[in-house]
Amino acid sequence: MKKPFSRIAVVGTGILGAQIALLAAHGGYEVKIYDPREGAFDDTYRRIYHDLKAKGATPHVPWDRWDSCRKAVKAMTNLDRAVEDAEMVIEAVPESLALKKKVFRELGEKSPSNCILATNSSSMPVSRFENESGRPERCLNIHFYFPLQGVNMVDIMGGTRTLPEVMEKGADWIRSIGCVPLTVNKEILGFCFNRVWRAIKKEVLYLWGNDFVDFRDIDRAWMIFTGMKEGPFAVMDKVGLDVVYDIEMVYYSDSQDPKDMPPNELMNKIERGELGVKSGIGFYKYPDPEFLQADFLKPGK
Numbered sequence: 001m002k003k004p005f006s007r008i009a010v011v012g013t014g015i016l017g018a019q020i021a022l023l024a025a026h027g028g029y030e031v032k033i034y035d036p037r038e039g040a041f042d043d044t045y046r047r048i049y050h051d052l053k054a055k056g057a058t059p060h061v062p063w064d065r066w067d068s069c070r071k072a073v074k075a076m077t078n079l080d081r082a083v084e085d086a087e088m089v090i091e092a093v094p095e096s097l098a099l100k101k102k103v104f105r106e107l108g109e110k111s112p113s114n115c116i117l118a119t120n121s122s123s124m125p126v127s128r129f130e131n132e133s134g135r136p137e138r139c140l141n142i143h144f145y146f147p148l149q150g151v152n153m154v155d156i157m158g159g160t161r162t163l164p165e166v167m168e169k170g171a172d173w174i175r176s177i178g179c180v181p182l183t184v185n186k187e188i189l190g191f192c193f194n195r196v197w198r199a200i201k202k203e204v205l206y207l208w209g210n211d212f213v214d215f216r217d218i219d220r221a222w223m224i225f226t227g228m229k230e231g232p233f234a235v236m237d238k239v240g241l242d243v244v245y246d247i248e249m250v251y252y253s254d255s256q257d258p259k260d261m262p263p264n265e266l267m268n269k270i271e272r273g274e275l276g277v278k279s280g281i282g283f284y285k286y287p288d289p290e291f292l293q294a295d296f297l298k299p300g301k
């Protein structure tokens with residue numbers, strides 16, 4: 001597979017950034033990373049490793065490559081060093097418009113002028129902060145799902161002035177790391193599949209948050225109907241309930257429709273520190289969640 005460039009930097013190495021870095025290293029790219037939280041990459045690596053092992057997953061990066069890919073990723077103590085010779089930077093910092101603006105401004109100042117700047121934002125079109133970089137024609141959305149678990153599709157969408165060659169290089173990069181690009185032709189909040197997933201999320205949060213249905217029954221229904229190993233609430237635990245909340249708030253801010261407000265009960269969980277897999281408790285308790293137990297889908301008594 002054609003490689004459009006050879007050096008990338010990942011900024012923010014939480015749940016998504018760490019996966020992107022590992023995947024790019026597996027794809028043969030030189031990868032530098034930066035995160036202000038010391039040890040962020042190693043922490044996240046360990047968490048994802050144990051979570052996927054516990055689930056018996058067959059990850060996109062084969063198990064025998066994990067350690068060498070982890071070692072190939074170069075953690076930098078400051079942003080300047082991480083991006084100084086990058087040909088593409090992808091940021092995966094928390095989902096806050098103010099923070100994305102700040103990071104794009106810094107990337108515009110610190111990375112080479114022809115470097116492509118991508119955001120992994122789950123909800124925000126890059127046009128909302130492309131100008132901060134000073135090079136909107138080289139900015140785009142490249143939105144991953146949970147690539148190491150095998151969800152190897154990636155939304156790709158340009159901003160208001162993205163050059164066709166930048167879109168092409170982005171799509172080639174996605175293919176070269178073994179993922180399928182889902183090209184969005186016109187900018188839209190939520191991209192391609194994320195918009196479909198969001199419609200499901202909104203509905204199930206409404207059913208649970210207003211006491212219509214127990215979340216386990218929704219997950220059971222989903223698992224039986226689709227044959228998948230987890231339902232929407234298990235997926236939200238994996239994403240992180242704080243991240244889910246922030247994403248829902250982006251849709252709410254956009255529409256101002258009260259129906260788009262996430263339920264209060266979701267915020268209550270976050271305030272109690274119930275953030276999902278990363279905090280050991282969300283809708284389910286980890287590392288041994290109920291939905292993985294043998295009787296979860298049995299008819300019962």
Ligand code: NAD
Pocket residue numbers: 011012013014015016017034035036037040091092093094095096103120121122123143144145146238239240243247
């Ligand atoms: P996370 O909270 O797990 O990780 C964010 C990381 O960014 C942390 O390690 C934090 O220390 C670091 N960070 C904070 N400020 C920073 C800065 N100024 N510079 C560099 N690093 C900084 O979040 P996440 O779930 O990985 O989400 C990151 C982005 O990816 C968000 O935009 C989110 O919408 C998107 N995303 C998340 C998922 C998901 O399933 N969690 C899926 C697709 C996209």
